Each structure stands twice: as structure tokens, then as C-alpha cells.
Amino acid sequence: MKKLILSLLASLALAIGMSPARAAEGGVPWDRFEVSRVTDVTALQNGARLFVNYCLNCHSAAFMRYNRLRDLGLTEDQIKANLMFASEKVGETMKVSMDPKQAKDWFGATPPDLTVIARSRASHSGTGADYLYTYLRSYYRDETKATGWNNLAFPNVGMPHVLWELQGQRAAKYVEEKDHHDPSKTHLVFAGFEQLTPGKLTPQQYDAAVADLVAFLQWMGEPVQTTRVRLGVWVLIFLSIFTLIAWRLNAAYWKDVK
Numbered sequence: 001m002k003k004l005i006l007s008l009l010a011s012l013a014l015a016i017g018m019s020p021a022r023a024a025e026g027g028v029p030w031d032r033f034e035v036s037r038v039t040d041v042t043a044l045q046n047g048a049r050l051f052v053n054y055c056l057n058c059h060s061a062a063f064m065r066y067n068r069l070r071d072l073g074l075t076e077d078q079i080k081a082n083l084m085f086a087s088e089k090v091g092e093t094m095k096v097s098m099d100p101k102q103a104k105d106w107f108g109a110t111p112p113d114l115t116v117i118a119r120s121r122a123s124h125s126g127t128g129a130d131y132l133y134t135y136l137r138s139y140y141r142d143e144t145k146a147t148g149w150n151n152l153a154f155p156n157v158g159m160p161h162v163l164w165e166l167q168g169q170r171a172a173k174y175v176e177e178k179d180h181h182d183p184s185k186t187h188l189v190f191a192g193f194e195q196l197t198p199g200k201l202t203p204q205q206y207d208a209a210v211a212d213l214v215a216f217l218q219w220m221g222e223p224v225q226t227t228r229v230r231l232g233v234w235v236l237i238f239l240s241i242f243t244l245i246a247w248r249l250n251a252a253y254w255k256d257v258k
Contacts, residue, residue, distance in 0.1 A: 031137070
């Protein structure tokens with residue numbers, strides 16, 4: 001039995017070590033996403049606007065209907081006027097008109113559906129929102145790539161930087177450092193970004209916009225998550241009170257039993 005438990009623990013450790021974490025691939029730690037934005041209606045509305053303008057051109061959200069955006073305080077008229085570009089009815093799902101075969105020819109792979117992207121990217125390196133927040137802020141110019149872009153969090157990414165007009169164009173700076181194990185060898189280490197052209201937003205504004213977009217992606221993966229958490233708190237309170245009552249009743253029933 002002891003050997004079986006040790007084998008299971010070893011297998012679990014191996015599986016964790018082999019998990020396809022982007023931080024391990026890209027060699028950069030994931031920045032922490034501000035979770036409180038998922039409950040900020042203004043941030044979610046701005047994230048929805050960014051999503052339909054910059055993401056929904058290539059990526060679908062086939063498990064999310066437009067009318068679900070009413071949960072963000074929007075009316076159906078507001079949704080139709082500002083957020084619907086690929087559908088006619090507010091009850092339809094967020095789909096794209098791009099042909100999957102053409103998308104694969106252009107990008108090397110069909111752009112994934114983004115409905116649950118924030119949940120699917122979670123790993124031991126952080127949450128899926130942490131990864132997306134880091135990924136969308138790690139693009140830089142690389143003329144050796146077909147798209148002209150590369151990404152620190154996802155090296156050799158096939159997706160171009162769709163938000164470059166907001167962020168501007170940047171180049172990655174590297175410095176040579178001696179190998180700690182072999183001083184005769186050197187390797188390149190990332191030393192920051194160099195701004196080549198300005199964007200429409202300042203770096204602080206861009207980070208805030210990306211945080212809003214990631215908040216919407218996180219919300220879209222589970223729109224009722226805030227309700228679930230709120231109900232969970234009340235359930236735990238109820239169970240705590242019930243446990244106390246059951247404990248005292250048990251003591252009362254057995255007090256005369258020797």
C-alpha cells in the first residue's frame with residue numbers, strides 16, 4: 001500500500017512537471033491579474049467592447065450568447081447597437097464568419113474558441129487570467145517571423161499582435177550573461193522592452209485595458225461565478241451554525257449515558 005501511494009505521488013509530480021505551462025515555455029513569470037475586476041461592471045463592459053472589436057474578428061465564443069451580456073447591465077438595444085457585428089439576433093452565439101480552413105492557412109492553426117480560454121490556461125504557474133494578462137502584454141516586433149511579431153510568454157506564436165495600435169510597437173532587448181555552470185559560455189537574457197512607436201494609450205492605460213479584457217474573458221468562462229461564491233459563503237455559514245447545534249444536541253442527548 002505504501003509503495004502504491006508513493007507511485008501515485010511520483011506520477012502526480014511528473015504530470016505537474018510536464019504540464020504545458022506557458023511560463024515554462026516562454027521563460028517569463030506570469031504577472032498577477034487583479035481578480036477584483038471580475039466583479040467590476042464598468043471593467044467588464046469595457047472588456048466586452050474590446051473583445052468584440054479586437055478578438056471576435058478571428059476567435060469565436062460559441063458557448064456565449066449576446067443576450068447574456070444583459071448580466072453586465074446592458075440592454076438589448078445597447079448590445080445590438082454597440083456589440084453585435086457578426087450576428088443579427090441578440091439570442092445568437094458569438095460566432096465569426098472566418099472560414100476555419102482559411103484561418104489555418106493564414107495562421108498555421110485554427111484560432112481557438114475563447115469562451116473558456118481563461119479556465120483552460122490555468123496551471124501551477126498561475127491562473128488562466130494570469131497567463132492571458134501576461135501574454136497580451138508581452139508582444140514585441142520580430143521581423144524574422146511571418147507575422148512580424150513574437151511573444152515572450154508564447155515564443156513563435158502564430159497570432160499577430162492585434163492590440164498593437166493601442167500599445168504601439170516595441171522591441172525586446174537582450175543582454176549577454178555568462179553561464180553560471182560554464183563561464184566560457186554566454187546566453188541571452190531578456191532585459192526589457194524598447195518602445196519603437198507610441199500607441200493610442202499610455203502604458204498604464206494599456207495595462208488597464210488588457211486587464212478589462214481579461215476580466216471579461218474570465219467572466220465569460222463562468223458568468224455565475226460571483227453568485228456561486230456568494231452562495232458558497234452562505235452555505236459555509238449555515239453548515240457552521242448547524243454543526244454547532246448538532247454538537248450541542250449530541251452532548252445533551254448523551255449527558256446521562258454512562
